[in-house]
Amino acid sequence: MKQFVSFVRKEFHHIARDKRTLFILLGMPIMQILIFGFALTNEVKNSKIAILDQSNDPSTQALRSELDASRYFDITQDLRSYQEIEGAFKKGKIKMAVIFPANFASDLDHFNTAQVQLVADASDPNVANTLTNYATAIILDYQDRITNNRRLPHTIKTEMRMLYNPQLKGAYSFVPGVMAMVLMLVCTLMTAITIVREKELGTMEIMLVSPMRPFKIVVAKAVPYLLLSMVNITSILLLSVFVLEVPINGSLVLLLFESILFTLTCLAFGLLISTKTDSQQTAMFIALTGMFLPTIMLSGFMFPIExxxxxxxxLSNIVPAKWFYYIVKEVMIKGLGITAVWKETLILTGMLLFLLALSIRNFKIRLA
Structure with a gap:
């Protein structure tokens, strides 16, 4: 046991002496959760729009005020004709144009119907669709208020209710994904170079002639990064709750347990890479391309797997981040318990045992 503790202490000394590694381990997760937490969002705010009001009556002025008062739109231009619309789009000054035809209020009063045309820049279809949905919701809300005491024939009204995220904040979706990405990147990348570093520095011979078994050597390499990862998990959760305002609706103990399980899986994968490579550059390249890109593309938090x-x-089923992302959403956002995530927990546990067994098996006790 003393030998094992000595190996762990030695690894801590390596990390403490390398200031850049220490910064990556403790500083980068905080920076990434802040940058990605605020930058990665599906909300569209303060979009510049133009108004072509050919009626200029109290109803159109009221709708204009509704649009301008929302946090989604910023009216920056008043158009005088249809010919100016395309020019405004070509110059990149606006994302959408709202067109009120002539006699808007008159048609609304006499025929109980009026038209509003929304012209959006569909070079980015997601943004265009989001903006038109925002504007349509504002217009329908105005319509509901002015027809509150009127009886319209054959009216179908849809009532919506958003569970777990009533304000539709993008952080609720991206924080679990960023957690998976940060832990996967830091844990896998840093542990991938641990054993390789010993080979390059020529200290592997000393470790091999020690009475320590390969299993204990591999575990001793992972223990310091596990403890540092627990610090990262704590900082990520604190930033998520107090900075990004994403509450922990489920069990904090369960969330920490699942985070540690995912961290151990990442550490095991990093150790496997380190046992199969002979240079730190190769180990870093495999860690980045082997797990970072699949975490972004195939975990489900950037693009729907369905x-x-x-x-x-x-292929996404072999990406550990996919299962951890699902677990965090179910526990942290929906407030569910172990009964909802036990299958995903077993999958991560199986991945951990499989990767750890491969790491120990591939650990070479001879350099030549």
Whole structure:
């Protein structure tokens, strides 16, 4: 046991002496959760729009005020004709144009109907669709207020209710994904170079002639990064709750347990890479391309897995971040317990044992 503790202490000394590594381990997760937490969002705010008001009556002025008062739109231009619309789009000054035809209020009063045309820049279809949905919701809300005491024939009204995220904040979706990405990147990348570093520095011979078994050597390499990862998990959760305002609706103990389980899986994968490579550059490249890109593309937090072709949906099952992302959403956002995530927990546990067994098996006790 004393030998094992000595190996762990030695690894801590290596980390403490390398200031850049220490910064990556403790500083980068904080920076990434802040940058990605605020930058990665599906909300569209303060979009510049133009108004072409050919009626200029109290109703159109009221709708204009509704649009301008929302946090989604910023009216920056008043158009005088249809010919100015395309020019405004070509110059990149606006994302959408709202057109009120002539006699808008008159048609609304006499025929109980009036038209509003929304012209959006569909070079980015997601943004265009989001903006038109925002504007349509504002217009329908105004319509509900002015027709509150009127009886319209054959009116169908849809009532919506958003569970778990009533304000539709993008952080609720991206924080679990960023947690998976940060832990995967830091844990896998840093542990991938641990054993390789010993080979390059020529200290592997000393470790091999020690009475320590390969299993204990591999575990001793992972323990310091596990403890530092627990610090990262704590900082990420604190930033998520107090800075990004994403509450922990479920059990904090369960969330920490699942985070540690995912961290151990990442550490095991990093150790496997380190046992199969002979240079730190190769280990870093494999860690980045082998897990970072799949975490972004195939975990489900950037792109829905259901929309992917069948081969990619099958391939996503071997990405640990996919299961951890699901677990965090269920526990942290929905407030569910272990009964809702026990299958995903077993999958991560199986991945951990498989990767750890491969790491120990591939650990070479001879350099030549």
């Amino acid at each position: 929309n992917m072709p069948l081969p990619l949906r099958i």
